[in-house]
Amino acid sequence: MSKWENQKKPVVVIGGGGAGATFVRTFSQAMDASKYELIMINPLPYRICLPSTVRMVVTPTDNLAKTALIPYDKIFVNRNGTYKQGKVQSISVEGYESDNGGEVVLESGERVPYHILVLASGSFWPGPTNFPGTEEAVQKHIAEHQQDVKNAKNIVLIGGGAVGVEIAAEIKTEFPDKKVTIVHGMANLTNETYTLKFRQALEKRLQKIGVELLLDEMVTAFPPRTGPEVTTRSGKSVPADLVLVTTGPKPNTLFIKESLGDSAVSEAGFVKVHPTLQVASHPNIFAIGDIIEWNEQKQVLKAYGHASTVSQNILKLGAGQPLKNYQSMNESLCCTTGRHGGLTFIGYFGGITLGDWFTRMMKSKDLLVPESRKAMGLSS
Template identity: 30%
Template sequence: MEGGATGKKVVVVGGGVAGAFLAKSMQFVADVTLIDPKEYFEIPWASLRSMVEPSFSERTLIKHTDYFTNGRVVTSPAINITEKEVLTAEGRSVLYDYLVIATGHVDSTPQSRKDRIAQYEQDNQKIKASNSVLIIGGGPTGVELAGEIAVDYPEKKITVVHKGSRLLEFIGQKASDKTMDWLTSRKVEVLLNQTINLDSVSESEKIYTTSTGENISADCHFICVGKPIGSSWLQESILKDCLNKKGSLMVDENLRVRGKKNIFAIGDITDVPEIKQGFLAQKHASVVVKNLKLLIKGAKESKLSKYKPASAMAIVSLGRKEGVAQLPFMTMIGCIPGIIKSKDLFVGKTRKQLGLDPGTA
C-alpha cells in the first residue's frame, strides 16, 4: 500500500455512507485503515428495491476495495478503543493518529457481498410466494417497502401496522397524510396506534395479533422498525462518558467527539440535532475530511470547518415512479419526487461519487 504523503494514520470505524465516503476522500492524504464487519459498502436507501428486484443489488453492494484502493480494509467488528489504538473482534490492534467513528446503527447483515445478494433473493422469493404481506413499522423503511411491493405486486394484500399516530412521523403531517392517501388508494391497509408482539407470533399459523386484539392474516412479515445506535462497543471505552442517554456520541461544531482533539464522529451515531439521513452523513464526512486535512497540515484550531445541522427535508419513494417530498417550503407527492429519487434511488449518482461506473456492478 502506498501510504498517504504525510504518513499520519487515520482509522475509520464503520463502512456505511459516512465512513465509506471519508475513507475514499482521505486515502491519498494519509495512511488510512477502514474497519468494518462487512467486506462491502451498501447504498442503504436502495435496499428495499433490491427486495422486489434482487438484481438491483448488484449495483448497490460495492466491495470496499473497489472504491478504497489505497488503504487497508480490516473486515472485523471494532470492540474497543484506547487513546492510541482500535481493537477488533479478531484480535487485531490498529494504531491511529486520528480516529473517525462512523458505526451508525446496528445492522446484522452478512459479511460477504455474495451472501447479501442471496439474502435479497430469499426476501424476493418470500414476497413472490405470499398472497399477503405484513409490514411492521410505518416509518420511511416500512412505507418504502409497502410502496415497492404495492407497485411491483399489485395483486398482493399488504398490511402496515405502525405504533405511531401517523406514518412518517419524522417529517410533517402533510407528508404523512399524502402518503396515507397514496397507500390506501393502492389498497394497502394501514393500522395506526398498534403494535405486534413478535414473541407471540406463530408463522406457521400465519396469524398476527395486534396490541388492540385485532387479528391479521399474512403469509409473511417484514420488520421495519428503528435499529439501535451502533455504540454499545464504546460503553466500556475511553469514550464512555461522551455518550448521551440515547447512546449517541456527543460532538462539537467541528464534529469532534466532545473533549477529544483527534477523535471525530460522523453519521447516525452523532447527537447532531437533525434527521438521520444518508446525504447528511455524506455532508458530515466532507466537513471532517476538510478538518483532517487541516490538522494534518498543522493548521490552527480556529481554521477548522464547522457543521451546521440541516433543516428537515426528505424524499420518500413510493414504488418506481412516485414519491413524497418534504422540502423547506412545500410538501408534494407524485411524479416529480419520483423523477428525483424513485427511478434509480440515487444509485448511479452515489456510484459516480465513489469513482465507479454509475451503470454497472
C-alpha cells in the same frame, strides 16, 4: 513530542457505509499524502447502497444484488488510502497520550494504530434490511427475502416510517394482488418532523395502491416471521404469512461504549459529539453518520455535511487552526411509493411537498444507485 513526529499520521475510519465511504472519498482528495495515511476498516468489501434495499429485498428486477453492492476499488482519490477487511472489536487508548491516538483492535487480533479515528459504524436495521456481515450471507439473505415475498399472500409490516412505507409500496408495485398492511404506532405515517399535510398525502398515496394502514396501533410482541397473525394492543388481529419488522434502526456503538465509556456514548447508544463532531473527551476521535447524538433525522444525505466538516477539521487540527462547527441542513424526505413515483418533503417555507415526477427523477427510478456508484469513483 508527538508519537507521530516525522512520520505519516494514520487516519483510521471504522465503517464503510454511507457516512464512512463519503468521508473517505472526501478526505482522500483533500489530504496531503506525505503527512497522512488513510485506512478504512469494514467487514464487507463493498458499501450496501441502503436506499436501494427496499427494492432489493422484494424483487431480483434491476439486478440490485449486484449493482447496489458497491466495491471499494476506486474509493480512494489518487489511491490515497487503504481498505482493510475486518470487524472492529474494540478501541484501545492505553499507552497513548490523549492527543496522540490509540489502536483499533480487530476480531482477528490485529491492532491498527491511529492518530485520528473516525467512527462511522452505522446502525443495525431490523428485518429485511438487517444485512449479515459476510458476502455469502448477504446474497443468501437477499434471495431468501425475495422468495418469501413472492410466496406470501398476506404481508404485514410493523413500522410505518420511510423504510416501511417504501417496502410496502415496492411489494404492491411488483405484486399488486398481495394483501399488504402497515402497522404504525403513531396517528400518521413517518414522524412529526414532517408536516401533517405531507404525512396524510403519503397515506392517501399508499391507500390508492391498495396498502392497508393500521395507524395509532402497537403490536403486543413481534410475531415469528411466518406469522400466522399480528395482534395489536387494542386486540385487532391481522392474518400474516410474512411479517417484516420495519421499525427504526439502533446505532452500532456497543464496542465504542465498552471502549470509551459512558462519557462518550449516551444511554440510547448514540455517540456524544461536540459541534466540531469530535467525540466528548476524545479530541482525536470524530464521529459521523447516524450514530451521532444530534438533533436531526438519520439519513444518508446528512453524510455529506458530516464528511466535509470532519475532513476540514482533521486538516485544521493538524495545522493548529480553530475547528469548524457542523451546521445541520433543513430536513427533507424523498419517499418513494414504488418505481414510478412518490412524495418529497422539503423543509423550506413551512414545508413544500413535491409529487411523482420530482420523486421519480430524484430517487424512485433507480434508488440512487448510479449516483452512489459515481460518488465512489465507479461508472454508473
